[in-house]
Amino acid sequence: MNKHWSIIEQHASVLRDTHLKELFIEDANRIDACSRTLLFAFVDFSRQRINRQLLSELCTFAREIRIQEHFNEMMNGAKVNATEQRSVLHTALRAPKGKSIVIDGNDVIEDVHQVLDRMKAFSDSIRSGVNRGYSGKQFTDIVNIGIGGSDLGPNMVCDALKFYSRRDLAIHFVSNIDPTHLTETLRTCSPETTLFIISSKTFTTEETMANAMAAKAWFFSHGGTSWELHACAVSANLEKTREFGILPEHVFGFWDWVGGRYSVWSAIGLSIAISLGFDHFEAFLAGAHSMDNHMSETKEEDNIPLLLGLIDVLNSMSYDIRSQAIIPYDEYLRMFPAFLQQMIMESNGKSISIDGHELAHHTSPIIWGLPGTDAQHSFFQLLHQGTEKVNTEFIVCARSLNPVDDLHERLLANCAAQSAALMHGKTTQEVAQDLSFSYLGNEDKKALIPHKVFSGDRPSTTIMLKELTPFTLGWLIALYEHRTFVQGYVWDICSYDQWGVELGKVLAKKILPAVKDPSEINNVDDSSIGQFLISMHKFRS
Numbered sequence: 001m002n003k004h005w006s007i008i009e010q011h012a013s014v015l016r017d018t019h020l021k022e023l024f025i026e027d028a029n030r031i032d033a034c035s036r037t038l039l040f041a042f043v044d045f046s047r048q049r050i051n052r053q054l055l056s057e058l059c060t061f062a063r064e065i066r067i068q069e070h071f072n073e074m075m076n077g078a079k080v081n082a083t084e085q086r087s088v089l090h091t092a093l094r095a096p097k098g099k100s101i102v103i104d105g106n107d108v109i110e111d112v113h114q115v116l117d118r119m120k121a122f123s124d125s126i127r128s129g130v131n132r133g134y135s136g137k138q139f140t141d142i143v144n145i146g147i148g149g150s151d152l153g154p155n156m157v158c159d160a161l162k163f164y165s166r167r168d169l170a171i172h173f174v175s176n177i178d179p180t181h182l183t184e185t186l187r188t189c190s191p192e193t194t195l196f197i198i199s200s201k202t203f204t205t206e207e208t209m210a211n212a213m214a215a216k217a218w219f220f221s222h223g224g225t226s227w228e229l230h231a232c233a234v235s236a237n238l239e240k241t242r243e244f245g246i247l248p249e250h251v252f253g254f255w256d257w258v259g260g261r262y263s264v265w266s267a268i269g270l271s272i273a274i275s276l277g278f279d280h281f282e283a284f285l286a287g288a289h290s291m292d293n294h295m296s297e298t299k300e301e302d303n304i305p306l307l308l309g310l311i312d313v314l315n316s317m318s319y320d321i322r323s324q325a326i327i328p329y330d331e332y333l334r335m336f337p338a339f340l341q342q343m344i345m346e347s348n349g350k351s352i353s354i355d356g357h358e359l360a361h362h363t364s365p366i367i368w369g370l371p372g373t374d375a376q377h378s379f380f381q382l383l384h385q386g387t388e389k390v391n392t393e394f395i396v397c398a399r400s401l402n403p404v405d406d407l408h409e410r411l412l413a414n415c416a417a418q419s420a421a422l423m424h425g426k427t428t429q430e431v432a433q434d435l436s437f438s439y440l441g442n443e444d445k446k447a448l449i450p451h452k453v454f455s456g457d458r459p460s461t462t463i464m465l466k467e468l469t470p471f472t473l474g475w476l477i478a479l480y481e482h483r484t485f486v487q488g489y490v491w492d493i494c495s496y497d498q499w500g501v502e503l504g505k506v507l508a509k510k511i512l513p514a515v516k517d518p519s520e521i522n523n524v525d526d527s528s529i530g531q532f533l534i535s536m537h538k539f540r541s
């Protein structure tokens with residue numbers, strides 16, 4: 001861990017035993033010091049275990065270790081993906097025309113806009129009906145086949161921005177190699193009016209390629225002809241897309257400097273452009289670009305992803321809080337926790353430093369969550385009274401896109417109440433006072449008191465957007481991307497590789513012959529798998 005962190009540690013140790021509500025008493029204007037307001041967003045980290053002094057130390061630390069400079073180096077093409085010797089340039093995917101970043105003699109911004117222009121023409125042609133299926137009918141169903149970053153981003157965004165979508169164009173996502181996913185998806189589709197987008201950076205991912213082949217077989221077995229009219233691909237592997245029978249004009253490229261979990265801004269977002277229209281896709285990119293500028297230019301004290309990233313590190317390193325619940329109080333954002341799971345845990349779930357040494361500190365928090373208010377009736381019991389320390393993140397929109405009676409006001413009230421309850425808790429005296437009005441006898445009251453006490457002192461952050469729009473969603477996603485960058489940089493890890501997903505994939509390939517044919521079981525040299533295979537063959541026979 002960076003040596004400057006020890007100063008932070010000293011300040012944090014002073015606060016470790018201070019109840020969060022005392023911090024509000026100590027500093028009457030705490031909310032001003034610990035929140036930031038923009039035109040369309042309010043970010044409140046006043047319920048985190050920090051005070052003005054610690055905040056200022058965190059900013060000094062950020063300057064000393066050059067976080068912002070390192071971010072700007074990354075934005076300019078530095079090969080920060082050290083283990084793969086690659087630049088990390090998802091920020092270039094949302095940079096406006098006219099900017100320039102030259103990598104190996106090539107202006108990547110020009111390349112990006114060439115693909116964006118083609119995406120615009122293609123998505124317009126699908127939406128307007130210029131491009132149609134083999135029988136001349138307009139497309140009604142778009143099926144994106146991809147997994148990981150080639151699924152989670154566009155899937156989440158299409159869902160989150162459904163309000164802005166064309167309702168006569170259904171967008172489906174198939175990711176799982178479980179045949180149920182494809183079968184259930186295609187049940188309502190007709191080959192005449194279905195367009196497949198095969199999304200895979202490598203075009204070799206087992207799940208995606210197996211599902212793509214099964215989809216092609218379904219297409220022909222259900223009377224489809226002219227596959228080339230019904231298939232397009234998003235990939236960096238043009239040779240493989242050609243082999244799969246996809247017309248070059250239906251292939252949308254991206255580059256090795258776009259990581260899968262950061263690829264929603266690239267042609268991987270084609271389904272978004274088709275569903276929402278290209279204007280909305282551009283607004284989505286513009287929102288992310290405004291966050292890029294914020295991260296790149298705003299001084300540490302007001303730099304939202306930088307501050308939130310450092311608070312994440314603080315929770316893990318100094319307060320032993322390594323579980324982070326993401327609770328969007330917005331039904332449109334129900335897939336946001338799953339999307340962040342890949343972004344944050346695939347990026348920062350590492351235990352080796354960038355130069356190859358075993359780390360002596362913890363890294364990525366465990367990310368999980370569900371939308372509020374549903375989550376309140378599920379696991380909030382643990383958040384309020386459990387033994388596990390959790391950092392809770394509330395995401396909410398001030399305005400509803402679908403106002404009905406006072407439902408949205410009730411949603412907002414619940415969101416505010418939960419973060420306050422997590423912080424304040426409820427003391428023994430308060431519980432006793434409540435129970436004094438109860439009909440219970442004194443002994444029963446006494447027995448009940450400890451069960452009704454809330455310790456409080458449980459940290460949370462609230463991010464409030466004015467409204468969920470393509471622009472604000474782009475801004476919000478980029479905020480988490482940069483926060484993830486800050487964490488990884490402080491932890492001294494390579495946030496942009498994912499070697500940890502390889503081992504299981506290789507093993508699955510080796511085991512497949514024995515899953516298909518019991519006579520192959522003896523060739524599986526791992527006895528822990530043997531009984532699984534024997535039982536499986538017995539149940540399948």
Ligand code: F6P
Nearest residue numbers: 148149150200201202205260501
């Ligand atoms: O799970 C590993 C991973 O490489 C992810 O990082 C990526 O998003 C996903 O697989 C899909 O990869 P591809 O787009 O190459 O099919």
